[in-house]
Amino acid sequence: MTKTAIVYYSSGGTNYQLSQWAAEAAKEAGSEVRVLKAPETAPQAAIDSNPAWKAHVEATKDVPEVKPEDLEWADAIIFSVPTRFGNMPGQMKNFLDTTGGLWAQGKLANKAVSAMSSAQNPHGGQEATILSLYTTMYHWGAVVAAPGYTDAALFGAGGNPYGTSVTVGQDGKMIEDVEAAVKHQAKRTVKVAEALKHLEA
Numbered sequence: 001m002t003k004t005a006i007v008y009y010s011s012g013g014t015n016y017q018l019s020q021w022a023a024e025a026a027k028e029a030g031s032e033v034r035v036l037k038a039p040e041t042a043p044q045a046a047i048d049s050n051p052a053w054k055a056h057v058e059a060t061k062d063v064p065e066v067k068p069e070d071l072e073w074a075d076a077i078i079f080s081v082p083t084r085f086g087n088m089p090g091q092m093k094n095f096l097d098t099t100g101g102l103w104a105q106g107k108l109a110n111k112a113v114s115a116m117s118s119a120q121n122p123h124g125g126q127e128a129t130i131l132s133l134y135t136t137m138y139h140w141g142a143v144v145a146a147p148g149y150t151d152a153a154l155f156g157a158g159g160n161p162y163g164t165s166v167t168v169g170q171d172g173k174m175i176e177d178v179e180a181a182v183k184h185q186a187k188r189t190v191k192v193a194e195a196l197k198h199l200e201a
């Protein structure tokens with residue numbers, strides 16, 4: 001059975017929702033799934049000063065924090081993060097910077113990976129954010145299973161071939177309907193992981 005880790009960071013819930021859709025699809029594709037959040041690094045005072053952020057942290061307090069061992073466990077890894085100035089949030093970068101030990105042992109090579117993102121503007125840096133994640137994955141020797149234009153669902157969802165991305169309005173709601181695109185991407189990442197299982201590093 002293929003194992004899938006869905007690793008996200010979210011302060012408003014968008015990337016948590018994208019991760020939930022990805023989890024449903026990976027399970028449908030026959031994979032064992034863990035949904036895991038990047039550990040928070042912001043001071044509690046900053047979280048408390050933002051009611052939406054505070055509510056999201058409270059609502060997801062039972063989601064386990066990702067550990068490097070989860071990446072070693074997984075055959076497929078799907079990342080989901082908000083765009084922060086065209087880049088991933090520091091919380092995710094902080095976690096990725098703890099994977100040096102696994103990288104040095106070659107344990108992240110040949111994982112099938114893909115990434116998703118959200119931003120407040122339709123062209124607010126989603127693609128750059130996804131590519132910033134892939135830069136680290138290339139160093140791992142992982143195999144990026146970007147969706148490209150492999151399914152019609154991509155077109156209704158903004159058509160981002162690097163990875164599903166969505167615009168989030170001022171009210172925190174998603175503008176485009178990306179559920180089908182997320183699910184296609186997750187299933188494809190699982191399929192690529194299955195195909196890679198017998199590859200020698």
Ligand SMILES: Cc1cc2nc3c(=O)[nH]c(=O)nc-3n(C[C@H](O)[C@H](O)[C@H](O)COP(=O)(O)O)c2cc1C
Pocket residue numbers: 009010011012013014015016081082083084085086117118119120121122123124125168
């Ligand atoms: C520090 C910071 C930087 C941001 N930078 C951008 C940006 O460059 N472009 C943009 O469109 N939105 C930007 N945003 C908005 C976030 O991308 C948006 O709130 C996020 O995608 C919502 O995802 P979440 O609900 O999972 O937290 C930024 C937000 C913060 C807090």
